[in-house]
Amino acid sequence: xxxxxxxxxxxxxxxxxxxxxxxxxxxxxxxxxxxxxxxxxxxxxxxxxxxxxxxxxxxxxxxxxxxxxxxxxxxxxxxxxxxxxxxxxxxxxxxxxxxxxxxxxxxxxxxxxxxxxxxxxxxxxxxxxxxxxxxxxxxxxxxxxxxxxxxxxxxxxxxxxxxxxxxxxxxxxxxxxxxxxxxxxxxxxxxxxxxxxxxxxxxxxxxxxxxxxxxxxxxxxxxxxxxxxxxxxx
Numbered sequence: 001x002x003x004x005x006x007x008x009x010x011x012x013x014x015x016x017x018x019x020x021x022x023x024x025x026x027x028x029x030x031x032x033x034x035x036x037x038x039x040x041x042x043x044x045x046x047x048x049x050x051x052x053x054x055x056x057x058x059x060x061x062x063x064x065x066x067x068x069x070x071x072x073x074x075x076x077x078x079x080x081x082x083x084x085x086x087x088x089x090x091x092x093x094x095x096x097x098x099x100x101x102x103x104x105x106x107x108x109x110x111x112x113x114x115x116x117x118x119x120x121x122x123x124x125x126x127x128x129x130x131x132x133x134x135x136x137x138x139x140x141x142x143x144x145x146x147x148x149x150x151x152x153x154x155x156x157x158x159x160x161x162x163x164x165x166x167x168x169x170x171x172x173x174x175x176x177x178x179x180x181x182x183x184x185x186x187x188x189x190x191x192x193x194x195x196x197x198x199x200x201x202x203x204x205x206x207x208x209x210x211x212x213x214x215x216x217x218x219x220x221x222x223x224x225x226x227x228x229x230x231x232x233x234x
Contacts, residue, residue: 001031001205003080003201003204003205004206004207005077005112005207006028006031006076006208007074007168007206007208007209008022008023008028008075008209009209010168010169010208010221011170011229012221012225013211013216014038015137015138015232016219016221017134017136017137018073019038019040019042020072020132020213021039021069022070022071022072022210023070023074024068024069025053026068029053031207032077033048033076034076035076035112036075036157036174036176037074038074039055039069039071039072039129040070041134042072042128042130043057043128044056044057044126044129045187046065046074047177047186048076048157053065054182054185055069056124056126056178056184058126058128058129059145075174079112079199079201080201081201085197085198087100087193087195087198088196090192091193093175093188093190096115096191099198100115100158103198104160106202108162109203110159110161110162110165110206111160111203112158112203113157113158113198115158115199116154116155116197117194117196118151119149119152119193121150121190121192122184123146123190124189126145126185126186127140128140141232146189149183149184153179153180154178154179155177156177156191156196157177158174161174165206170229175187175188
């Protein structure tokens with residue numbers, strides 16, 4: 001459905017270690033062609049572009065993900081370009097996200113941004129798969145793998161979440177990347193963009209599916225996870 005963010009589970013439940021698969025990729029792809037997420041056991045990073053769903057793995061490989069893989073957290077949308085802007089010479093992830101925010105006219109909606117460009121460098125992280133009993137995301141991130149690519153073309157997929165949705169998702173921009181040659185991908189740690197074009201779609205509706213597992217109800221989602229989130233993101 002156009003202008004709708006389809007989300008599986010919540011960011012705070014992922015932070016607390018809810019890594020059990022909720023929906024299959026096949027079911028998720030019915031709700032969008034662009035997005036981000038992670039796989040069961042926090043085993044790799046999802047980057048969806050042009051209706052193709054890629055899995056960035058902790059050994060550095062990027063491959064098309066199978067429809068029968070399950071995901072504990074994902075955010076996808078049917079990308080319907082509403083406007084495009086040129087962005088160049090952003091030498092950090094923070095400066096890119098500031099540039100993306102600079103063209104928004106309303107900070108109370110969700111947005112999906114897709115940026116295609118030439119990058120002087122991109123550094124991504126990929127989580128290493130865990131087995132039950134699952135650790136928190138903060139603990140799991142201590143085993144993450146970090147990869148850097150230089151002088152490459154690729155696509156950034158970034159979801160903007162308004163501040164009032166804190167807990168359901170990560171306020172601000174949540175950014176993943178996949179190279180044009182599909183040799184590097186993951187959750188963006190930092191980047192330097194030479195030039196690119198960013199397309200945006202505004203998401204005015206939220207369709208969220210929560211885990212049906214009874215153990216999901218045992219999570220304390222009233223906790224303030226800001227410190228953990230900051231530690232994981234930084």
